[in-house]
Amino acid sequence: MPDFAERINRDNDYARSQRQLWEPKWQNLAEFELPSMAKFTAKRNPGEVRGEKIVNTTGLLSARECAVRVNGFLTSEGTTWFDLGIPDVRIERNPAVRGWLDYLKSVMYTVFNSPGSGFETSKASMYKQLTVFGNGPLYIGESPGGWPVFRPEFLGNCSIWTDDNNN
Numbered sequence: 001m002p003d004f005a006e007r008i009n010r011d012n013d014y015a016r017s018q019r020q021l022w023e024p025k026w027q028n029l030a031e032f033e034l035p036s037m038a039k040f041t042a043k044r045n046p047g048e049v050r051g052e053k054i055v056n057t058t059g060l061l062s063a064r065e066c067a068v069r070v071n072g073f074l075t076s077e078g079t080t081w082f083d084l085g086i087p088d089v090r091i092e093r094n095p096a097v098r099g100w101l102d103y104l105k106s107v108m109y110t111v112f113n114s115p116g117s118g119f120e121t122s123k124a125s126m127y128k129q130l131t132v133f134g135n136g137p138l139y140i141g142e143s144p145g146g147w148p149v150f151r152p153e154f155l156g157n158c159s160i161w162t163d164d165n166n167n
Contacts, residue, residue: 011161012159012161014161015159015160015161016159018161019159019160023040023041023156024040024041026040026133026155026156027039027040027041027042029132029133030132030133031050031051031053031054032053032054032059032060033059033060033062033063033132034060034063034128034129034132035050035051035054035060036050037129037154037155037156038050039154039156040155040156063128063131063132064128066131067124067127067128067130067131068124068127070127070130070131071123071124071127075123077113077120080109082105082108083105084101084102084104084105085101086101111147111148114147116143116147116149117147117148117149117150118149118150118151119150122138122150122151122152123152124152125152126138126152129152129154129155133155135155135160136152136155137152137153137154137155137158137160138150138151138152138153139151139152139153
């Protein structure tokens with residue numbers, strides 16, 4: 001039986017093989033709508049001019065505007081955009097449990113809205129990729145102090161794989 005590392009490598013290889021169909025499509029979209037991310041199938045040198053295929057800025061501006069709107073509708077900084085609950089409603093109605101869930105929610109909002117977490121700045125890039133490519137990877141790591149940190153990840157560096165049950 002393969003060990004954990006071998007399984008991870010095998011799954012990663014499988015996921016990369018499955019995404020090869022999408023890479024040319026993502027490359028084409030990026031060249032017109034997100035030229036800074038046009039490196040799925042084309043290798044670019046730092047400082048190289050990008051966006052030479054863009055005839056007008058309609059796609060570029062539309063992608064940006066859509067990303068801004070999605071951000072405003074889904075995760076606006078000034079609104080409550082998620083809640084916490086428990087599947088068993090009887091337990092959730094307990095005032096002590098509800099109080100604990102509300103406290104956890106406030107801690108999570110504090111983390112999301114803190115400048116050190118990088119969540120607010122990461123969302124822009126994540127939503128741009130989401131609106132253009134259909135997926136916007138967001139890395140969630142840990143700071144040296146133990147706090148969550150967020151960083152947008154370029155889709156070209158990611159492999160996403162699910163099992164037969166979409167897990």
